[in-house]
Amino acid sequence: MFSNLQDDRTRIAENTEVVQRIDPMFDALSLENPTRSDLLRLAAGTLAAVRIPAHLRDVDCKALVQALDSHEFDTYDERRIYPPVMKLGPAVFDYYLDDGIRDEYWEHAAESRRTWKQLVGDHDPLDLLVGELRRIWGGSVEPATVDGRELFVGMVRELTGGARMHFDELMREFPGVLDQQLVAQFGFNCYIAVPDDGGELVVYRRRWKPSDEAHRVGYGWSESVAADEPRVEIKPGLGDSIWFDSRNFHAIKPNSEGRRLSLSFFCGVTTENKIVLWS
Ligand SMILES: O=C(O)CCC(=O)C(=O)O
Ligand SMILES: [Fe+2]
Known part of the structure; x- marks a missing residue:
């Protein structure tokens, strides 16, 4: 009985003409005035x-980079990111190894x-960037919170x-830490110094899956894991802002x-149609 049904299904499958056409939809948009719908497409994975x-x-x-030079940078926890990556400001990433966010x-x-x-004095470029995001999103854009306390937004990195190839997805890497529940996560960088050659951001149309763990290389993964997937390569220009789905x-x-320096933070899209930020 069952095997007959299976035979029928196989015959139908073999004789069915494939009429479905699938657009891979994975472009990088470059726009003076992106809209809320562009960010929604990013969240949906079609951009x-x-x-x-x-x-x-x-x-x-x-001048900003020069001014930064007179301040000491710190690094990510070197147990997690090696060779060291210089930054100014705390990263939630450094606390993934702990149970929560320490007083430090x-x-x-x-x-x-x-x-x-x-x-920066009274002319804070972060105010400009967050203000613009608020305008584009047309809704609430505020720092993410942990036990009601606002996380740091706007690391210089x-x-x-x-x-290395990696992904960033707080809901998977540090579940339950935020007060907010996220349905999507973007990486955001605004570049305040860029090299002439190199420094391209490559985003693969490929999310992490458990079997990728066999291909870990230090804090990242071997690029062979995503070698056959569509990708975009973006060469940031000075002062450019770029959002991408950091789960890719x-x-x-x-x-x-x-x-190559950027003002950097993550944007989480919440179930209440809000965007919350952290670095
Ligand atoms: O600097 C960039 O272009 C992207 C850096 C990155 O890995 C991130 O923002 O998640
Ligand atoms: Fe990243």
Whole structure:
């Protein structure tokens, strides 16, 4: 009885003409004025990235990088990211190995906010970037919270020399830590120093799956895992803003000269149609 049914199904499958056409939909948009619908497509997975070219055109990025040079950078926890990656401001990532966010995080956050304020004075480029995101989203855009306390937003990160292929998905890597529940996560970077050659952001149309664990390389994964998947490669220009779905594997190509620095945070889309931010 069952085997007959199976035979019928196989015959039908073999004789069925495939009429379905599937658009892989994985482009990078470059727009002066992206809309809420572009960000929704990013969340839905039908877009790879959204870029605003020269978003910080009115900011003197060179002066900002110079000012940053007079401050000491720290690094991600070197047990987790090696070779060290320089940054200013705490990263939630550094607390993944713990049960929660230790006191040290909040102290580091307060100190980094003070340093940043000293650096930028009344013309804070982060206000401009978050304000623009608020306008595009047309809804609430606020720092994510842990036990009601606002997380740090707006790390300065130096990824000169590239970064291994990895993904960022807080809901999977540090579940339950935020007060908010997320349905999507974007990486956001606005580039305040870019190398002439190299430093491209490569986003693969491929999310992590458990069997990828056999292909781990330090903090990342072997690019062979996503080698056959569609990808976009974006070369950031100075002052560009780029959002991408950080749950997709992504990597940064190496560069031989010049520095690559960004103002960096993650955006989580909540079930209440809000965007929450953290670094
Ligand atoms: O700097 C970039 O282009 C992307 C860095 C990255 O891995 C991230 O923002 O998640
Ligand atoms: Fe990342």
